[in-house]
Every structure is written in structure tokens, then in C-alpha cells.
Amino acid sequence: MSDERRRLLVDETPFPEGLEERLRSQLTFLVEVDRLKTILRQSPLAAAARRENDAEHSWHLAMMVGVLAEHADEPIDVGHTVQLVLLHDLVEIYAGDTPLYDSAAGVDQAEREAAAADELFGLLPADQAERMRALWDEFEERRTPEARFAKAMDRLQPLLLNWMAKGGTWRTPGVTAEEVRTRKAVIGDASTALWEAGRFLIDEGERRGWARS
Amino acid sequence: MSDERRRLLVDETPFPEGLEERLRSQLTFLVEVDRLKTILRQSPLAAAARRENDAEHSWHLAMMVGVLAEHADEPIDVGHTVQLVLLHDLVEIYAGDTPLYDSAAGVDQAEREAAAADELFGLLPADQAERMRALWDEFEERRTPEARFAKAMDRLQPLLLNWMAKGGTWRTPGVTAEEVRTRKAVIGDASTALWEAGRFLIDEGERRGWARS
Numbered sequence: 403m404s405d406e407r408r409r410l411l412v413d414e415t416p417f418p419e420g421l422e423e424r425l426r427s428q429l430t431f432l433v434e435v436d437r438l439k440t441i442l443r444q445s446p447l448a449a450a451a452r453r454e455n456d457a458e459h460s461w462h463l464a465m466m467v468g469v470l471a472e473h474a475d476e477p478i479d480v481g482h483t484v485q486l487v488l489l490h491d492l493v494e495i496y497a498g499d500t501p502l503y504d505s506a507a508g509v510d511q512a513e514r515e516a517a518a519a520d521e522l523f524g525l526l527p528a529d530q531a532e533r534m535r536a537l538w539d540e541f542e543e544r545r546t547p548e549a550r551f552a553k554a555m556d557r558l559q560p561l562l563l564n565w566m567a568k569g570g571t572w573r574t575p576g577v578t579a580e581e582v583r584t585r586k587a588v589i590g591d592a593s594t595a596l597w598e599a600g601r602f603l604i605d606e607g608e609r610r611g612w613a614r615s
Numbered sequence: 616m617s618d619e620r621r622r623l624l625v626d627e628t629p630f631p632e633g634l635e636e637r638l639r640s641q642l643t644f645l646v647e648v649d650r651l652k653t654i655l656r657q658s659p660l661a662a663a664a665r666r667e668n669d670a671e672h673s674w675h676l677a678m679m680v681g682v683l684a685e686h687a688d689e690p691i692d693v694g695h696t697v698q699l700v701l702l703h704d705l706v707e708i709y710a711g712d713t714p715l716y717d718s719a720a721g722v723d724q725a726e727r728e729a730a731a732a733d734e735l736f737g738l739l740p741a742d743q744a745e746r747m748r749a750l751w752d753e754f755e756e757r758r759t760p761e762a763r764f765a766k767a768m769d770r771l772q773p774l775l776l777n778w779m780a781k782g783g784t785w786r787t788p789g790v791t792a793e794e795v796r797t798r799k800a801v802i803g804d805a806s807t808a809l810w811e812a813g814r815f816l817i818d819e820g821e822r823r824g825w826a827r828s
Contacts, residue, residue, distance in 0.1 A: 411661050415779050418819045425812055428682050433775060435678055436661040439671045448624050448649040458652045461674035464701050465648055469641050469743060481694020484701075488677050530682060562646060566628050599638055606631045 408496075408521065410434055424527050431525040437495045444501050444574075445559075448566035456491045456499065463487035463555045470555070473595045476547040486541045486552040489534060493518040502560075502585055503574045547592070554592035558600055561586060565603045569612035572604075579608035579615055621709075621734065623647055637740050644738040650708045657714050657787075658772075661779035669704045669712065676700035676768045683768070686808045689760040699754045699765040702747060706731040715773075715798055716787045760805070767805035771813055774799060778816045782825035785817075792821035792828055 412433045417426055441456040467483045491499075496518035500507045519538055523531040540549050564570035572582055582604050590597030607613045625646045630639055654669040680696045704712075709731035713720045732751055736744040753762050777783035785795055795817050803810030820826045 411779065414661075415781055417778075418815070420815065421812060422808075425686070425808065429775065429812070432675075432679055432682060433661055433779060436675070436776075436779075438674075439660055439667070440663045447652055448627075448646055450653045454652070455671070457671040457674045458668070461651075461670045461677070461701065462645075462649070464674070464677065464697075466645055468698065468701070469645060469739070473638070481697065484677075484694065484697055485681065488674065488681070488697075526682070562642065563649075565630075566624065566646060566649075568628055595635075595638065599634060599642070602631070602633065 410525075411436060427525060427527050428530070431522075434522065434525060435492060435495065438492060441491070441494050441499055443499055443560075444503075444571045445563045446567045446570050448563055454563065456494055459559065460488055460491055462559055463490075463552070466555045466559060467551070470558075470593075470596065471551070473593045474547065474551050475593055476550075478547045478551050483548040483552050485537055486548060487555055489537055490541045490552060490556065492522060492534075493538065496521055501571075501574075503571065503577050503581070544588075544591070550588075550592040554589040554596060557586050557589050558596060561589075561600050561603060564612075565607065568610075569607065572607060572613035577614065579604060579613035582613055623738075624649060640738060640740050641743070644735075647735065647738060648705060648708065651705060654704070654707050654712050656712055656773075657716075657784045658776045659780045659783050661776055667776065669707055672772065673701055673704055675772055676703075676765070679768045679772060680764070683771075683806075683809065684764070686806045687760065687764050688806055691760045691764050696761040696764050698750055699761060700768055702750055703754045703765060703769065705735060705747075706751065709734055714784075716784065716790050716794070757801075757804070763801075763805040767802040767809060770799050770802050771809060774802075774813050774816060777825075778820065781823075782820065785820060785826035790827065792817060792826035795826055 410430065412430045417429065439455050439457040443454045443456060443459055445454045447454050464484045464487050467480060467487060471478055471480045493515040497514040500511045519535055523534045526534065540546055541552055544550050544553055560571065564572050583601060586600055586604065589600050604613065608615055623643065625643045630642065652668050652670040656667045656669060656672055658667045660667050677697045677700050680693060680700060684691055684693045684696070706728040710727040713724045732748055736747045739747065753759055754765055757763050757766055773784065777785050796814060799813055799817065802813050817826065821828055
């Protein structure tokens, strides 16, 4: 990676002189994260014939946390879990999306994403950068009930979209229903009920030929 | 409005028999809200040459709450404020977006949106429908510090996007910088510092000819 400072969105229309420094850093970050709306995922929307982007996906996970929290096997703090899902994909702004069924891209994913986190969160005042990095690490490490539930939502949401699309990315060449079940099983680390429902949809999809046996 | 039940997204690919009833209602709602990703706003993205949709906008507001909460004049519960911004535009799924500078569309907006809320939240189990309706009412009524801060974010975010676009919807025919200031002044009901910054950007935009004097 180059030592040169990356060109930021705000460099296109710099804020005028006179904004207080801390607020300027915060607004610079908040403009930069607009890029999340341009990172495309593999999942097809249920409501339109196009792929979903990371900002839409993150919003959808946050809605799911609010509605489905009661199904968590361990009690979770809803507000904290929402924080985790809102920021879990921010690193993809600089590291890109790594498709779930693309094993090659997964190899250096952790390293690329950690560098992206340093750079992106580093736009914020130090105390907020640290807090956001801690939340992202918590999501990645899955050691808390909140992080496990957040991850379960991250796996369940595209499962719902694939169901709606009668297959969606389950039809990726080389992917089988068994691999889908393996990749989705982390839902069960957070919620027995939701994993039961998820597996039920995958099994039914397989029966209908939407995922290869 | 017709008495017939509206066709839902989930009717395209109904869930199989055997899903537990409460979870089925929750998943039906969570699929239906995918439509928020197709409701276009007037604001241009900072990161791409297209308009923003409501799901992206809602996600962006939630990020802003997390980063800017310290600027609230009254202490706010961040998690609660995030809940408000995440769902504040859901009613537009059935009622459509009402542009800020379109006074005619604003006339029956409240009525259309209340009917939309009944219908959309009614897909959820009764206890959750009631809770979501209460959150939406709270946002609309702006009687709590959290609702006022949520509304401030709803006004500040497009202001930032318009700044980045060197005018954006400030250039709407008939709109003047003075009207922009009037419409954005509610930011000051929640945060003196953020309204000072917002007004500073509008004033500078006017000076540069991005908003009509």
C-alpha cells in the first residue's frame, strides 16, 4: 500500500475554513462512508431486479435485530447488537466485498480488512476511532452473545433474499445445498429457533431444485 | 383505499407450511421492508452519480447518530435514537417519499403516512406492531430529545450531500437559500453546534451561488 494519503470524497468539495476541528473530522468520516452505498454484494433484492449494496444490507440487518432479538438463545443488548451490524461492513469501503462462496478471495481477507479499518476509522477523532475499532473487532471475534447474534443476522438476511429469488447465490456454480448449510450453520451459534427456520428454508430450496444436492 | 389485502413481496415466494406463526409474521415483515431500498429520495449520493434510496439514507442517519451524539444539547440515549432513525421512513414503503421542497405533496402527507404505518406495522405480531408504531409516533411528534436529535440528523444528512454536490436539491427551481435555512432550522432544536455548522455550509453555498439568494 502506498504511503500517500488516499483521496477522500470530501476532497471533491472541501469543507470551508472555520469548522471546528473535531467536528470536521467527524463530518469527513461521515461523508467518506457514503461509499458503502456503492459496494455491491452478490445477493439479489427481493423488491427489485438488482443486487444489494452494503448500506442497504446493513440497514436491513439492523431492522432484523430489532424484530428477531427475542429468538436469541442468550440475552442480548439490542442497541449494542445494532451498533455491530451497522458498522460490520464498513471496512469493505477500502477492502471490497468478499463473496461467501469465493474461497480464493477469502485468503488475505482478514489482513486487507484490518488495514482498511485502520485507515477508515483513523479519519475519526482518536477516541471514536478506538471505540469503532473495538466494535468491529468484537463483531469479527464473535466472543460475545451480541456479536454472535449480529453474525447470525449477517447470514440469515441473504438466506431470506435467496429464498425470495428462488435460489439466488445458492445457484453459484460449484455450490451445493450442503455447502450452504455449512456456511449458514453459525446462525445456530446464536439462535436455535432461527437456525431451525433457516435450515428448513434451505432444505425446502434443495427439494425444489433451487440448490444443488 | 381498497379493502382487499395488498399483495406482499412474500406472496411471490411464500414460505413453506410449517414455520411457526409468530416467526412467519416477523419474516413476512422483514421481507416486505426490502421495498425501502427502492424508494428514491431527491438527494444525490456523494460517492456515485445517482439518487439515494431510503434504506441507504436510514443507514447513514444511524451512523451519524453514533458519531455526532456528543453534540446534542440535551443528553440522548444513543441506542433509542438509532431505533428512531432506522424506522422513521418505513411508512414511505406504502406512502412514497414527500420531497422537502414540495409543499403540495405535503398537504395529505400525515394522513397517507398514518394509514401506511397501520398497514405495514400490522404485518408484525401485535406487541411488536404497537412498539414500532410508538417509536414512529415518537419520531413524528418530536417531544423527546431523542426524536429531536433523530429529526436533526434527517435534515443534516441531505445538507451534507447537497454540500458535496455543490448545491444538489438547493438548486430546485423556486428554492432560495433563505428557504433552505428555514427548513433546516429544526437541527437547532437538538444541537446548537450542528446547526451552527449546517448554517455555515448553507451560507457558504449561497456565497458560491449553489443556492439562490
